[in-house]
Amino acid sequence: MPATTTPQTNRAIADARGNLADGYHLVVDALQLNDVRTIYGLVGIPITDLARIAQASGIRYIGFRHESSAVHAAACAGFLTKKPGVCLTVSGPGFLNGLVALANATANCFPVVQISGSSERHIVDLKRGDYEELDQMSVAERFAKAAYRVDRVHDIGRGIARAIRTAASGRPGGVYLDIPAAVLGEVIDANEGAASLWKVVDPAPRQLPAPEAVDRAVELLAGARRPLVVLGKGAAYAQADSQIRQFIEETGLPFLPMSMAKGLLPDDHPQSAAAARSLALGGTDVVMLVGARLNWLLGHGEAPQWNRDAKFIQIDIQSSEFDSNQPIAAPLVGDIGSVMEALLERNRGQITAPPRWRDELRNRSVTNIAKMAAQLSADPHPMGFYGALRAMRDVVRAHPQAYIVNEGANTLDFARNVIDMHVPRHRLDSGTWGIMGIGMGYAIGAAVETGNRVIAIEGDSAFGFSGMELETICRYQLPIVVVVFNNGGVYKGDAVNTVSTDPSPTTLMLSARHDMLIEAFGGKGYSVATPAELTAALTEALASDGPVLIDCMIDPTVGTESGHLTNLNPKGLGQA
C-alpha cells in the first residue's frame, strides 16, 4: 500500500482526533496530498464539516449560491490549470444541480471531480425514503466520464486517487465521486488512515505518436495545395503553446482557431484565416485538426461547408474520435505537445503553404475585415451589438491578460468575432453544447485560479441562469466585470404576443436594471446606453479592483433568432 504523506497531513489528523482519523479529515488530507488548493461548493448535510475542515487545513473553499455554478467554476479551473478542479455538493438535489455542469465539463473535456455526500446506503438501496434520497452513482454514471463510490473509510484515499487519475488522463472529463455520510463519519486509527492515502504520480502521462503515423501526416500536408490547420480547445488545454506556434510559423500554414482556441496564436497573426473562415473550410484540400472534433461546430466535416474531397489529419488523445464523422486519412493519437514535437522533428522543411492559397485567404480576409469595420464604425441609436462591442474591443485591447467569459446567442456570436484574443486560454464560453449558465461560474473560477481580471460578456437571458452568483462575486471581492447586453429578450426583445396577453416566449424585461442587482451586494453598477458611456464605464471598472456590473442597453430589434444557429430550428407546418 503506498503511503506517501506530508507532515501536515499527519498533523491535521492528529490535531483533530488524537490518534484517530475520521472520513472528513481523510478526504481533506487526500485532496491536500494531491495538491488540491481550492474547493468550489455549496454546503449542507452531510458535507458542511468537510468544507470547514478543508478551510482549517488551508484549502480555499469558495461557497456558491447554486451547485451548477460551483461545478462550472471547478471545470473552468480544470481547463485553465490542466489539473482536475474539485467541487463539493450535498445529497440528492444538490448533487443533481451540479450534474448538468459535470456533464457539460465532460462534453467539453475539462477535468473536474464532483464529490458529493449521499444518504444512507441501506435506506437508499431499499428505497425506504431517506432525506435527499437518490442513488446518485447510478444517475451520474450516464453523464460523467466515470462515477465511483467510496463504501469504506479505508478507501477514501483510493477513491480520490482514482477520481483524479480518471478526470485528468486520456481525454479529460468530469468524474463523480460519491461519499456516503456514514463514511465521512467513520473513524479509524490515524496512522492506518494516513497510510491509506496516496499522491497520484503523473496524472496525465504523455502519449507519443508512432513515427509512421507522423510521417503519413507530414506527407499528406506536404502534398497539399490548400492546407489548413484547425485549432480546437483541446489544443489550448494541452498547454503546448510554443510547439503549436513553432509548427505553424515554421510551415507558414494558415490556421483557424475554434472559439476557445482563440489567443493560442494572437488573433491578429498574419497566418490567421479566421476572417476567411468559409473560404478556408470550403477550399482546403488537406486539413489538420488539432484538438478539434468534427462535431456540429465544424458542420461534421460535411459538404458544402467543407470541400467534398478534403482529406483530414486529426490529432486527438482518444483514438475513437477518429472516423466519428469523416474518414481520417492520417490519425495521430497522442497528447498534443508530443505530437506537435514529433511533427516538428520529422517535417524537415517538407510542409509549406502554397503562396496562391495564402493570397486567396488573405484577400478574402481583407474584404471581410473591411465589411466588419464598416459595421463596427456605424453608430446607430439605439446602440446595437456592434456599437457596444467596438467600444469594448477598444478598452479590452489594453488588457490582454484579462479573461473573457462569453455566453448568449447574438451576444456570443458577435463578441466572439469582434473581441480579439492575444493570450492562450483566456477565452471561456458556451463551448461544445452551446450551454447557457456557465457565465458567473466560469468567471469566478478564472478569477480565483488566476487572480486576473475577468470580463464576462453576457446576454441578458444567459446572465439570468447564474445571476445570483453576483453575491458570491461580491462576498469574495473578485475582480470581475459583468457586462449584460440587455436587449430585453432571448435573442431579441421586440416580439409581440398575438395569441394572449402574456409576454411572448422570447420576451424578457427590457426595462430591467441588472446594475441594481450588484448594488444590492455592495458592488458597483453602471447603466449605459451609448458606446461612449460603455467606454467610460468599462474603463473605470477595469481601473478598479471591485466587482462591477454594467447593464448595457442594446436595441431590442437587432438580434437574430438563435443567433448564427437559426438553421438548427426545426421547421414545422406553416413556418417559413
Ligand SMILES: Cc1ncc(C[n+]2csc(CCOP(=O)(O)OP(=O)(O)O)c2C)c(N)n1
Ligand atoms: C441550459 C440552456 N437553456 C436554454 C438554452 C437555449 N438558449 C440558447 S441561447 C439562449 C439565450 C439567448 O439570449 P441572450 O442570452 O439574451 O442573448 P442574445 O441573443 O439576446 O444576445 C437560450 C435560452 C441553452 N442554450 N442552454
Ligand SMILES: [Mg+2]
Ligand atoms: Mg438577450
